[in-house]
Amino acid sequence: MKFVDNNISLEEVKGGLNEQYSSLYTIENMVGTMNEKARHIRFDMRSSDEYEAILNKGKFLLVGRIFDVDEFLPSPKLLICSRCNYPGHMKKNCNSQIDICRRCGDDRNNGVNHQECIVYCIHCGQDHEMTSFRCSYVMGFRDELLKKLKSDSRQLPPDVQLFLPLKYRDQGLKTLRSNLKQSMPDERIQQHQVFNQNDPNMWPLLNSNSNSSQTFHQIQSFSIANEIKALQSEFEKIKSGNMTEVLKLKQDHAKQVQATTQHIQLFNLQNKIQTEAITDIYTTVCEVMPPIIQTMQLFHRVLEKQNTNVHVDEHERQDNNQILAETLITINTLSDRLQLANDHHQKLETPMTKHSELLIQDMSYLDQG
Structure with missing residues (x-):
């Protein structure tokens, strides 16, 4: 293969040959042919049919360019005996x-x-x-x-x-x-002769030249037509391969979109359940905690009033004071936890709403694609 650009690697040439032929044996850059722009590449085929087919075409299409292909005939080597060092035998x-x-x-x-x-x-x-x-x-x-x-x-x-x-x-x-x-x-x-222009019988017949010229043009047209047909076949083969690859990519893209949609749907469902669970817990806490706090405050007042009664002995009064202190601590703790639950719920409400909106927006984009 002649004058292959240096920016086309040997692996690219090997890949192009393997796409069209199945009997590639060896491939290498030809030493002594490389310059700043291009070089020759030698490759050997196992199949004689593919070998003849490449030579008959005389061209090879690679990365959108056409390169000349000729038979490589190495220079004749002189046979010299390695035993006696005389030429002519082994x-x-x-x-x-x-x-x-x-x-x-x-x-x-x-x-x-x-x-x-x-x-x-x-x-x-x-x-x-x-x-x-x-x-x-x-x-x-x-x-x-x-x-x-x-x-x-x-x-x-x-x-x-x-x-x-x-x-x-x-x-x-x-x-x-x-x-x-x-x-x-x-x-x-050889055919050029001098004729008398005034004698019509002296003019040579043009049938032979006309036939030769016509035959030459027919052969030339046939050769060009064959080359165009081969290039067209090569183009159709590449086009078919590209269409198959595009179809495969579209199928893979559709599968990926479907899988992504399912994942987003599951994630959206999970987010919805978590949001509802958090809301339910918050509602329960807000509904249960205030009555409990109020009840304990009422119990604290009753016990405090009882503790002021003069008929209560000193030992009982000390027990009541200890219960009053613990009740007050419990009331303050429950009030703090209720306030903390309110603060957390207010902080989570906006991000959870935004998250749900983004999931719905992503699903709409996938449906449109």
């Missing part, structure tokens, strides 16, 4: 009887520390490792391999863009596709 096919050190060319198992041995290439006699691309022997093998590949169109088709070294490209062009275009004759130049 270790399992090697005929060498010993493991050769790529630094000095001696046996790696001869007891010498081959991390500090003298660097000497036995291929060309220079001071570099045997597997280095500075070696004339390795470069010569590479030259012959590339020439052999370029000579056989079945192994290296001319219209395939490979990352060949610059000096192996024909005329120093960037891609073999450019060579193919330049090697093809220009039909317009």
Whole structure:
């Protein structure tokens, strides 16, 4: 995927691919392609069908933008044996009887520390490792391999863009596709001839050019139509997904509103019961306490009058005085508690009324929503 903005994270790209394809294997930023604005992203697919489908579309829609998608063909690597350090075969096919050190060319198992041995290439006699691309022997093998590949169109088709070294490209062009275009004759130049304008028989027939032009425009129109159709399908898929998400959000919102309404109704009922209970208790207290206070005051006066009688002995008078003192304390305590109940009820009356009004207002808002 080419020129993906740096502000689009790798996880966002991975998520977009997983939404449309099920066989994503690996995904990574391509080293060496990043700049201040964008970079290329390489991803591999397990399914050959999805792999071909992506390449046929050539485009990928991500976060409202369209990015080009091309096949990634890595540069050809030179096969070098890790046993004898000669190119052209692998270790399992090697005929060498010993493991050769790529630094000095001696046996790696001869007891010498081959991390500090003298660097000497036995291929060309220079001071570099045997597997280095500075070696004339390795470069010569590479030259012959590339020439052999370029000579056989079945192994290296001319219209395939490979990352060949610059000096192996024909005329120093960037891609073999450019060579193919330049090697093809220009039909317009070949068809250009000089005709006598006064001789109508000398004018060429235009059927071939007309057909070619018509065919080209048909192919171009068909390609554009297919691309528009693919984008339209992609848009409809995204639209359908968004509609499903919106519907789900609406359902969740309706459930949440219903649950909130039920909670407010329960809370309102609880508040109403508590208010009624407080009112009933206050009413009971206000109805019961005054008669009790009055009765005790009357008892206090009667006992006080009796205590002034001369026929009451001293011991009885002392008992009466003690009862009078306790009665007076009880009367004062009951009067204070009655006054305290009145004060608390006046303080609670306004907040309780306001609370009930707010609960009713919240329920009306939920019903309107």
